[in-house]
Amino acid sequence: MTQSSKIEDRAERGRQPAAAEKILDVARDLFYRQGIRAIGVEEIVRTAGVAKPSLYRAFSSKDELAASYLRRYDREFWERFDEAVVAHPGDPRAQILAFLTRVGKRTQTPSYRGCGMTNAAVEYPEPDHPARKVSEDNKRELRRRLRAMAHDMNAADADTLGDGLLLLIEGAYISGQLFGTGGPAQSVARNAELLIDASLKR
Amino acid sequence: MTQSSKIEDRAERGRQPAAAEKILDVARDLFYRQGIRAIGVEEIVRTAGVAKPSLYRAFSSKDELAASYLRRYDREFWERFDEAVVAHPGDPRAQILAFLTRVGKRTQTPSYRGCGMTNAAVEYPEPDHPARKVSEDNKRELRRRLRAMAHDMNAADADTLGDGLLLLIEGAYISGQLFGTGGPAQSVARNAELLIDASLKR
């Protein structure tokens, strides 16, 4: 992480301004539900009930606020991921299936809007945008871990299986927000199961 | 299709204004590469070398221009899809694999920016946005056809296989633009092959 926002620096040594926290909470909500480009800073501060300068005191720009939102998203993502991992120690197949079962369920909720990381990468194709960098880092790490888990499963071609699982996951994120309830994303865990079992050495 | 632009009405009975065609060409290019929200109408008409009123004479709004761009994208998409279909008559497995092989190759080109339909749906979560409607229609039809093909393959659970293929495809679209060359999308055809063979009745 080459750059971080003022509020995140603060958080590391405790106590941060109340306004900044409210702003990040609101930004997280609005950015996720409606998209980053669709939401203006005006709307964020209005909803948060704070003044605009409070935003720019805690975040150097809207782009940096978006990056902060994604860094927080990243932390929460790995928390969820690791929950599935620790629930099935030493059993990567069960770990992935547990994670995907939860993803599949989440995609069937009305407010589901996909993965904040994926959406941000679609909104910002420019490689040097701060938000996109966070997103790319997250996805690279996810790919690395999935491939490692596929390897631990003794897959015939671990890299291919890890990548296949990543494709299914990203497909679930997108289809979940495209089709809503009843869409293809509900079968992501089942399809992963089929793909895994077809990929194991026999 | 409840609404269509003036230029599309014209196209049905031949001869359309040259300016409108140039605008749609440029919009297609800029919208696809940089996103719809990221591109202003000013930039479109400047790049197309036409005056702004020419845009609004052919398209009632920017949103409608975006929808026209996607309708054209839809036509071209099904052309590519049907190419793979007619290349392997009566063999849905080979049809899908041919299509996915091409998708996988396209994702490895530097300028790849995913599926214009998918990207538009991410950019516009509002259900009544004209661009999103085109996108949703396209995806619903794609799902329908994939499920039908899975059925023709004699899959044990055709709907699940069809949806699994759709997840892989969407995953390839997203991963292709997220990871660039060398990303997980290159293995989409191979993973589809594994998934299909694991889903056939034995």
Added chain:
DNA sequence: AGCTGTATGTACCGACCGGTAACATTGTCA
């Protein structure tokens, strides 16, 4: 009380957004 530093708010900026009105110019076909 008085001072000081921090957190917050008020009011404003120039730039650009999508979109339009009014009118001049071009090209084409009869």
Added chain:
DNA sequence: TGACAATGTTACCGGTCGGTACATACAGCT
């Protein structure tokens, strides 16, 4: 040559964009 459709030119609209100079409220400390 006349008529008409297509296009260009110019100027403009209200609204919103991201961002900031400056004033104020309010702690805690002495």
